[in-house]
Amino acid sequence: MKIGHWLLTVAVAWWFQQGRAALPKKCTHQCGDVTVPFPFGLEPNCPRSTDFLLDCTNTEGSGFRLMLGDLTILKISVGDSTMVVSLPEAYECYDQNRSLANRNVSINLPPNPRYRFSETQNKLIVVGCNALADMANKEGTVRKGCASYCSSNVDLAKETTCSGQVCCQASIPAGLTTLNISLSSIGQNVSNSERGHCARAFMVDNRPFNISNLTLPTFQDVGNNSSLVLDWMVESDEICDMAKRNRSSYACGKNANCKGFGNGSGYRCVCKPGYHGNPYSPFGGCKAICSFGKTYKGKKNNKDRCPIAPGVIAGAAIAVSVFGITVTGSVSVTMKLRLRKFNFTQNGGETLKHRKVQIFTEVELVEATNNYNDSNKLNDDDSSSVYRGTIAKDTVVVVKKPKDMDKSLLNKDFQRELEILMNISCKNVVKLKGICLETKIPLLVYEYIPNSTTVFKLIQQNKLTWEQRFKIAIEAALALNHMHSSTQPPIFHGNIKLANMLMGRNNSVKISDFGTSVLISPEHRHIVAIQKKDSLHYIDPEYLVTGMLTIQSDVYSFGVVLMELLMGKKLHVMKSEKSINTIRLFISSVKDDTLSDVISSESASEGEMDKIQTIAKIAVECLDQYGANRLAMSKVVEKLANVYPISTDKEEDEAKEEDEETKREVHKEELSSCLSCLGMDSCI
Structure with a gap:
């Protein structure tokens, strides 16, 4: 019987030894300067599977390179399951003869094992003048980008962050396995100052980038x-x-935990707390940083620290538990109160509280939105989240909560313009009801516009009659003229487009998002304008040179709006050159009296056709390349009034009806149609 037990023991030991021998002991773990840890390998029997088999290539003149398809691997990390690869930069250059040389970048990651571009550890940097970078997946269904501009006197030594002046940045869209990066010029012509210069687009890690x-x-x-x-x-x-x-x-090996890979299938392995090493190794890859009851054998200057023994932890926990529970809550509340007070002061609260400005506390907006509950979230994009809220028991408002905005982008003197904006009375402007100053970036509270939809959506659906288009034109012009001429200092929008125009009850038109334009400093308002690439054609060409938006920038954008109203479509294109060519074509058709070539006017009467031609000429005067040559909005209103006269009394009665309507409770389904009152054209 004893012999049988002995034989069984030997057999079991042999079986375990055979299992461990599955991973060859003589595997190469180095390719040039790069270490190749398991589950990867260089020989057929060394990796976890053939999916993890990498190629170590001896390149003449460059030595050994570790390759993943066409990508050169620089580092493999098993601790966080990442891989660093070398990526060519994209560029676009014009020589002294205006000849173009460029390179775009296209990457397709292998399907097995599953790779993706890390959205948390990468960002795209663009350096150059008047350059537009576009990142997209292979199908073009997911994309992001940014644009950089140059003023007449570019001094990079005075710039520190990529905020648009000479340099811009953008994060990588989440979950991509294919990536195309392209660069193009935004301006219509290459200026003399740009000849011989280039624009570059390259990746950096997700830390602040100093230029x-x-x-x-x-x-x-x-x-x-x-x-x-x-x-x-x-x-x-x-x-x-x-x-x-x-x-x-x-x-996952011993002392390792399994961790999901985003929202889809697949997983990765991580060492348990208190352990470090290779979580994929089958031979105890995750080892205790320090074993209890044993002498720690690490070097004296080793940065690893031994965990405290369980008995010590238990004793300490008992000693401080009552004190900790009591103090933690008190400290947390105190810190929140101090932070709110600090933000309130930093955002000019001490000045605004003595002005005619409705100031909401953070607690009030938390209660109004039910702690920003997802059931009240109406829209969410890269720049802000939008929530439904109810204040004063029955007044429905919309709270715009910015996110990930650099504090340096704020207008340091926004308080004065904000007070003016909140106290103006213009029936064609979405009213800013109040502001919360207790957060790092102030929260804006807008009125709710019932039963409204965006002009953008109506244009897309081809639901506008010619009379409605004329009415939109004159009322939008009235709103801009009021902000330009009836306030001191003048307030300009900086992001005029169809998606920021609402048509409510009785076909009344309102312009939205003046609050955001006031909050952001003039030199950084381009960030709002270029968040969506299909808005680039609205941008004033002079702005791309000076980097500053002006009243005349609004006039140019309004000219594009007039053109789109007449053409019956929005210039929804991804290449800025195409939209510019469309604008040129429109201008040429007006000057050459061939407007019928670009406008579908079959349904227009003879009288409406005369009005169309008049408005087209007004649009051309707004679209002049030089701001000094453009019409003032007061002149635009005067000319449009000859096309579509407005009955002031009737409009004021309609405005009063809408004000009463905003006080009523509404359902979330009704509210969703007015999201674009906050500049959220993505909600369409």
């Missing part, structure tokens, strides 16, 4: 590579719960 040591790129500066971080995982068709059930194929 003060850069110069405007030239031919000699382009063609370099940057680093791109990839996330990778194991078992692309399984999730953690499923993977743990099949221990034979489970990828």
Whole structure:
């Protein structure tokens, strides 16, 4: 019997030894300067599977390179399951003869194992003048981008962050496995100052990027590579719960936890707290940083620290538990109150509280939106979240909550313009009801416009008659003229477009989002204007040179709006050159008396056709390349009034009816149609 037990023991020990021998002991773990950890490998029997087999190539003149398809691998990390690869930069250059040289970047990641571009550790940087960068997946269904401009006197030494002047930045869209990066010029012509200069687009890690040591790129500066971080995982068709059930194929080793890979299938492994090493290794890759009851053998200057023994932790916990529970809550409340007071002061609250401005506390808006409950969230994009709220028991408002905005973008003197904006009375402007100053970036509270939809949507659906288009034109002009001429200092919008125009009851038109234009400093308002690439054609060409928006910038944008109203469509294009060419075509058709070539006017009567031609000429005068040559909004109103006269008394009665309507409770379904009153054209 003893011999049988001995034989069984030997057999079991042999079986375990065979299982461990599945991973060859003599595997190469180095390719040039890059370490190749398991589950990756360089020889057929070394990686976890053939999906993790990498190619170590001896390139003449460059030595050994570790390759992932066409990408050169710079580093593999098993601790956070990331891989750093070398990525060529995209560029666009004009030589002294205005000849163009450019390079776009296109990457398709291997399907197995599952890779994706890390949205948390990468961002795109663009350096250059009047350059537009576009990032998109292979299908073009997901995209982001940014635009940089140059003023007449560019001094990079005085710039520190990429806020649009010479340099801009954009985060990578989440979940991409393919990525196309392209650069194009925004301006219509290459200026003399831009000849011989280039624009570059490259990746950096997600830390603040200082551009003060850069110069405007030239031919000699382009063609370099940057680093791109990839996330990778194991078992692309399984999730953690499923993977743990099949221990034979489970990828995580001893003392390692399974972690999901985003919203889809697939998982990665991480060492448990108190352990470090390779969580994928089958041979105890995650080892205790320090074992209890044993002498720590690390070096004296080692930064690792031993965990405190459980008995010590228990004793300390008992000693401080009552004190900690009492104090933690008190400290938390005190810190929140101090932070709110600090933000209130920083945002000019001490000045505004003595003015005619409705100031909401953060607590009031938290209660109004039920703690910003998702059930009250109406829209969410990269720049802000929009919530439904109810104040004073029955007044429905919309709260716009900015996110991830740099404090430096705020207008330091916004308080004065804000007071003017909140106290003006203009029936064609969405009213800003109040502001919360207790947050890092102030929260804006707008009136609710019942039963309204955006002109953008109506244009898309082709639901506007010619009379309605004429009415939109004159009422939008009246709103802009009021803000330009009836306030001191004048308030200009900086982001005039169809999506920021609402048509409410009785076909009354209102312009929205003046609050955001006041909050952001003039030199940074381009950030609002270029958040969506299909809004670029609204931007004043002079602004791309000076970097400053003016009243005449609003006039140019309004000219584009008039053109779109007449053409019956929005210039929804992704290439700025195409929209510019469309504007040129429109201007040429007006000057050459061939307007019928670009406008579908079959349904227009003879009288309406005369009005169309008059408005087209007004649009051309607004679209002049030079701001000094454009019409003032007062002159635009005067000319449009000859086309479509307005009955003031009737309009005032309609405005009063709408004011009464806003006080009534509404359902979320009704509210969704007015999201664009906050500049949210993405909600369409």
